[in-house]
Amino acid sequence: MLDKENPLPVNDSVWQTLPKVLLHEHLDGGLRPATLLELCQRKRISLPLDTAQQTPEAVAHWLQGNAQSGSLERYVAAFAPTVAAMCDAPSCERVAFEAAEDAAADGCVLAEFRMAPLLLQPHGLAPEAAVEALVAGLQRSGLACGLIVCAMRTDSVQEVERAARLAVRYAGQGVVGFDLAGAEWGFPATAHSRAIDIAREAGLGITLHAGEADSGERVLEAIALGATRIGHGVQIALGEHAAQHMAQVADMSQPVHFEVCPTSNTHTGVCQSLADHPLPAMWAAGLELSIHTDNRLVSGVSHSQELQRVHQAMGWSVERVLASMQAAAKASFLPSAQRMQALEQILSYGMDAID
Numbered sequence: 001m002l003d004k005e006n007p008l009p010v011n012d013s014v015w016q017t018l019p020k021v022l023l024h025e026h027l028d029g030g031l032r033p034a035t036l037l038e039l040c041q042r043k044r045i046s047l048p049l050d051t052a053q054q055t056p057e058a059v060a061h062w063l064q065g066n067a068q069s070g071s072l073e074r075y076v077a078a079f080a081p082t083v084a085a086m087c088d089a090p091s092c093e094r095v096a097f098e099a100a101e102d103a104a105a106d107g108c109v110l111a112e113f114r115m116a117p118l119l120l121q122p123h124g125l126a127p128e129a130a131v132e133a134l135v136a137g138l139q140r141s142g143l144a145c146g147l148i149v150c151a152m153r154t155d156s157v158q159e160v161e162r163a164a165r166l167a168v169r170y171a172g173q174g175v176v177g178f179d180l181a182g183a184e185w186g187f188p189a190t191a192h193s194r195a196i197d198i199a200r201e202a203g204l205g206i207t208l209h210a211g212e213a214d215s216g217e218r219v220l221e222a223i224a225l226g227a228t229r230i231g232h233g234v235q236i237a238l239g240e241h242a243a244q245h246m247a248q249v250a251d252m253s254q255p256v257h258f259e260v261c262p263t264s265n266t267h268t269g270v271c272q273s274l275a276d277h278p279l280p281a282m283w284a285a286g287l288e289l290s291i292h293t294d295n296r297l298v299s300g301v302s303h304s305q306e307l308q309r310v311h312q313a314m315g316w317s318v319e320r321v322l323a324s325m326q327a328a329a330k331a332s333f334l335p336s337a338q339r340m341q342a343l344e345q346i347l348s349y350g351m352d353a354i355d
């Protein structure tokens with residue numbers, strides 16, 4: 001395999017050994033297949049698979065088939081069984097611990113995981129208990145990591161504010177940020193400005209899913225609402241005002257960091273394949289960005305695989321990936337000591353290991 005920017009051959013294993021910063025991964029989209037199957041069987045959650053077919057591989061295949069449907073709405077619907085499987089505190093703790101353990105094994109040096117705790121309440125788990133269990137699992141892993149509390153933008157203003165207050169309650173105790181997730185068309189972030197203010201004024205980092213399915217204007221709107229990071233944001237590079245919008249963001253005095261998840265975007269219909277992904281246009285416009293998984297199980301991709309795909313489809317070099325990881329470390333919502341430590345690990349990565 002040849003790197004378009006670097007004539008040196010890049011060994012496949014390099015992507016796993018690179019020190020990585022993971023900013024955008026949903027816990028309920030990243031369960032280990034074997035864990036999901038075990039939890040579903042124990043809780044008697046029915047899966048549309050014959051008993052003989054209930055293997056971790058078959059469960060992952062079925063879930064990914066549902067998710068990779070070309071629409072964000074259908075992609076989000078694929079999370080129903082994973083959320084149901086996490087409906088008690090020990091399961092939340094386990095899923096969070098395993099996500100961090102998997103990330104560390106994949107070369108991650110700093111991670112932020114996210115979840116919407118209010119989704120678990122209809123299944124009988126109090127949101128406070130969910131947050132405490134998720135944080136406990138992350139902390140048990142030993143990885144430098146934190147939790148972003150998501151609210152579902154499709155919920156009422158009151159519910160989203162409840163999620164923001166929940167995040168604030170655990171600020172400094174493992175919760176580092178607040179996010180709006182879920183279907184985007186017809187559910188503008190502006191409806192939830194007060195919730196965003198509640199979280200921001202308490203010192204939490206704000207990252208908002210924006211410009212994932214809806215237009216690039218949603219990205220500008222999210223920034224105006226106080227987001228310093230944007231989940232996806234890829235639509236800013238599409239449409240007739242793309243150049244103007246990207247220049248506007250690139251020139252902002254306060255940098256805005258885009259958490260780009262290319263494989264997920266192919267599954268939700270942003271583009272047909274990675275070769276058509278707007279990432280190169282975003283990079284060329286000077287936007288600050290890094291590459292993430294979104295949902296390891298649902299999208300069927302690890303962080304190192306995602307980086308390798310971007311290298312293969314778009315010619316990103318190891319040096320460029322490392323530069324984007326440095327930017328991700330700086331943009332993280334974790335305490336500065338942990339950000340600096342991750343930055344040092346990236347800077348000290350031996351480039352001679354690439355050969």
Ligand SMILES: [Zn+2]
Pocket residue numbers: 024026181209231294
């Ligand atoms: Zn996401």
